[in-house]
Amino acid sequence: MPTALRLGGRAVYVPDLPGFGLSDKPPAVLDVGQHAEAIAALTDTLGIASAAILGNSFGCQVAVELVARRPDLVAALILVSPTTDPAAATMTGQLRRLLRDLPREDWRQMPILARDLRDAGPRRIIATLRHAVEDHIDAKLPAISVPTLLVRGDRDPIAPARWVDHAVALTPNGHTLTIAAAHNVVTTAGPQLAAAVDTFLHSTADLGGHRE
Numbered sequence: 496m497p498t499a500l501r502l503g504g505r506a507v508y509v510p511d512l513p514g515f516g517l518s519d520k521p522p523a524v525l526d527v528g529q530h531a532e533a534i535a536a537l538t539d540t541l542g543i544a545s546a547a548i549l550g551n552s553f554g555c556q557v558a559v560e561l562v563a564r565r566p567d568l569v570a571a572l573i574l575v576s577p578t579t580d581p582a583a584a585t586m587t588g589q590l591r592r593l594l595r596d597l598p599r600e601d602w603r604q605m606p607i608l609a610r611d612l613r614d615a616g617p618r619r620i621i622a623t624l625r626h627a628v629e630d631h632i633d634a635k636l637p638a639i640s641v642p643t644l645l646v647r648g649d650r651d652p653i654a655p656a657r658w659v660d661h662a663v664a665l666t667p668n669g670h671t672l673t674i675a676a677a678h679n680v681v682t683t684a685g686p687q688l689a690a691a692v693d694t695f696l697h698s699t700a701d702l703g704g705h706r707e
Contacts, residue, residue: 497681497682497683497685497686497689498549498681498682498685498688498689498692499689500685501685501686501688501689501690502689502692502693508537508541510534510537512525512530512533512534512553512554512557513525513529513530513533514615514619514623515611515614515615515619516611516614517614520619524618524619524622524623524626525623525626526626526630527556527557527560527626527627527630528560528564530557530560531557531558531560531561531563531564531565532564534548534557534558534561535561535564535565535568538565538568539568543568544567544568545567545568545569545570546568546569546570547569547570547571547572547573547692547696547699548561548562548568548569548571548572548573549572549573549575549692550572550573550574550575550577551575551576551680551681552575552576552577552578552653552654553578553623553627555574555575555576555577555578555632556577556578556579556627556630556632558572558574559572559574559632559635559636559639560630560635562635562639562641563635563638566640566641569641570641570699571641571642571643571644571695571696571699572639572641572642572643572644573643573644573646573692573695574643574644574645574646574662575646575647575680575681575688576646576647576648576651576653576654576679576680576681577632577645577647577654577658577659577662578627578632578653578654579627579628579630579632580653580654580655580658581631581633581658582657582658584628584631585628586621586624586625586628588628589624589627589628589653590624592652592653593653595652596651596652596653596678596679607682632662633661633662633665636662636665636666636669637665637666637667639666639667639668639669640667640668641668642668642670642695642698642699643663643666643668643669643670644669644670644671644672644691644692644695645659645662645663645666645669645670645671645672646671646672646673646674646680646688646691647659647672647673647674647680648673648674648675648676648677648678648679648680648683648684649673649674649675649676649677649678650676650677650678651677651678651679651680652678656673659671659673670695672691674687674688674691
């Protein structure tokens with residue numbers, strides 16, 4: 496991941512959610528809470544007492560649920576292109592936004608996207624999308640007390656500015672950042688995102704809010 500490679504000087508873990516990427520493929524499709532439990536179990540196994548958690552897209556919902564279930568594990572949150580915008584919290588609404596987004600994808604990303612779709616399979620992708628739209632991240636954000644940075648690219652139709660502005664207003668210790676000329680920020684604007692994350696984590700450390 497371009498962003499992870501740029502986060503020098505830190506121990507960085509990039510786990511695949513169960514059923515995706517190179518992870519095991521459980522027969523059942525995990526919901527948001529079950530994914531959060533899987534990340535909590537991994538964190539416990541690695542012996543990480545407290546960490547900054549970066550979620551991308553659906554991963555933001557998992558990260559927020561992780562804070563709700565295991566606040567002891569999370570010192571700071573970075574939510575990149577968070578789903579699901581309540582204004583499009585249906586399967587149809589999200590698919591429409593995805594179709595708007597695909598033509599804007601960097602052509603170099605297409606083989607990666609195709610491989611991800613193949614590895615997960617259509618059943619898992621559709622079921623995960625259903626779990627995503629049924630999970631109300633906006634109802635959980637007001638309870639988050641850790642420093643939280645919400646990031647979007649200014650060309651991202653899945654996480655529009657109106658939704659991210661609303662989400663940061665709901666988050667007590669929330670901050671927002673828009674990266675210019677980007678839509679899939681984690682992969683197409685890795686250097687800019689990594690620099691922003693470094694700045695954010697340094698600022699939280701200065702306030703006593705982050706331990707590495």
